[in-house]
Amino acid sequence: MPIDRKRFLVSFLVTNVVLVCVLTGMITAGVGAAVPTAGVGTFAITFDELHGEGFEQRSTMGSTETCGQYSVNVAQIDNGTIEGLHLFKDVEMPVTGETVRVSIQSDDVEFQGLSQKFTHLEGDLSFDEDQVTEYDTEGSQDQMRISASSITIEDGTIHTDRQFITKLSLDDLTVDTIRNPDDEGLETRENDCLAGNSSDG
DSSP: OOOOHHHHHHHHHHHHTHHHHHHHHHHHTTOOSOEEOTTSOSEEEEEEEEEEEEEEEEEEEEEETTTEEEEEEEEEEEEEEEEEEEEEEEEEOTTTOOEEEEEEEEEEEEEEEEEEEEEEEEEEEEEOTTOEEEEEOSSSSOEEEEEEEEEEEEEEEEEEEEEEEEEEEESOOEEEEEESOSSOOSTTOOOOBOTTOOOOO
């Protein structure tokens, strides 16, 4: 029996973004609840400004078959606000090889209980004067911990593997799908492998 190409592509797309759609449904329904986005794979978050209260970040290690080990950070923020939020996920379509971007945008967001594991962060960061940096060299891996009563990030871009938010509140929400976006997308960015851990060579 021949495969219905159109139905196959639609089913594949829906399967890959189902968690993002659940997130969207919960937000538009005004539900304040735990909102995990783990399992979706790498996705990107950009914003004009993020301000958070009760900030803590610690270093850890991640690994892939091609990279071995690479540096990963885990950040937690008790509560905060985001202006100009844009979350997107690129999905490679089978058969056609095209890229479809699922895009979620909101102008003003309030959140509580943010926990995020990320591999890349760009932006203008500033902390309160009580910023504390600690180093732990007693375990199997050296770790660094940064904490502050508040943090502000302007013009931020984050590539994240896992994100969990206890509660989201926003005024509006825009959800779009973009076929073959102009920029290079998420999958072209490689993790910074530690020396001696790459599988190349």
